[in-house]
Amino acid sequence: MKLPLELIPEMERRYGKYWWPEDSELNYQKISKNPFTNIVFTVLSQNTSSNNTRRAYLSLARSLSVDPFTLSRADPKRLSDALRPGGLQNVKARRLIELSKFVVKEFEGDLSKILGMPKEKLRERLKDLPGVGDKTADVLLTSLYGHREYLVVDTHMMRIAKRLGLVGENAPYHEIQRALKNCLPLELLPEEKQERLTGLFWLLAKYTCDAKRPKCLECILNKMCEKRI
Numbered sequence: 269m270k271l272p273l274e275l276i277p278e279m280e281r282r283y284g285k286y287w288w289p290e291d292s293e294l295n296y297q298k299i300s301k302n303p304f305t306n307i308v309f310t311v312l313s314q315n316t317s318s319n320n321t322r323r324a325y326l327s328l329a330r331s332l333s334v335d336p337f338t339l340s341r342a343d344p345k346r347l348s349d350a351l352r353p354g355g356l357q358n359v360k361a362r363r364l365i366e367l368s369k370f371v372v373k374e375f376e377g378d379l380s381k382i383l384g385m386p387k388e389k390l391r392e393r394l395k396d397l398p399g400v401g402d403k404t405a406d407v408l409l410t411s412l413y414g415h416r417e418y419l420v421v422d423t424h425m426m427r428i429a430k431r432l433g434l435v436g437e438n439a440p441y442h443e444i445q446r447a448l449k450n451c452l453p454l455e456l457l458p459e460e461k462q463e464r465l466t467g468l469f470w471l472l473a474k475y476t477c478d479a480k481r482p483k484c485l486e487c488i489l490n491k492m493c494e495k496r497i
Contacts, residue, residue: 283471324354340368433494
């Protein structure tokens with residue numbers, strides 16, 4: 269299955285209104301330019317909403333400098349309190365301290381030292397970091413190499429890939445990633461529009477292909493979906 273290019277304007281009409289506010293997007297662009305803050309932001313995004321992630325990061329940045337040296341020495345209670353607006357603060361405080369200590373010990377606090385590695389070797393090295401799995405590694409790689417190379421697969425993207433019949437129920441992360449990249453016509457779009465398309469597709473998965481109550485009858489993909497609920 270390949271998403272027809274002619275559906276993109278309709279996706280824009282339906283889901284563009286859900287796009288992140290300009291201040292949030294500019295804030296994230298600044299965060300994503302630094303590999304360490306990018307990983308911190310992604311760790312904070314685990315098992316929560318984008319709004320909670322942003323609240324937690326902004327609260328953290330107001331309380332402490334977001335760098336590996338500061339966070340590796342942070343008092344767990346103070347760090348947890350800073351992350352409270354995003355929820356799961358105790359778990360994520362421990363993860364950030366462990367991650368920061370690892371970055372200080374292994375990379376002298378500077379992740380940029382490994383960014384010149386070959387892509388696949390870099391991916392595996394990133395996954396050595398505590399709390400960093402496939403999704404978190406791909407978030408950083410996407411900022412370096414683009415969505416066509418490393419499309420990030422989260423729970424929304426996994427769900428829609430399975431419901432569309434692109435993969436089986438037990439498909440592993442990389443198989444889902446390949447199937448979604450083959451489904452989205454990223455190679456037919458200029459690089460600056462590839463992120464927009466993947467974002468719109470993610471918004472479709474979130475707001476229409478809902479986990480509990482999918483809106484199949486109004487979905488623009490319902491004629492090509494193999495597993496309408």
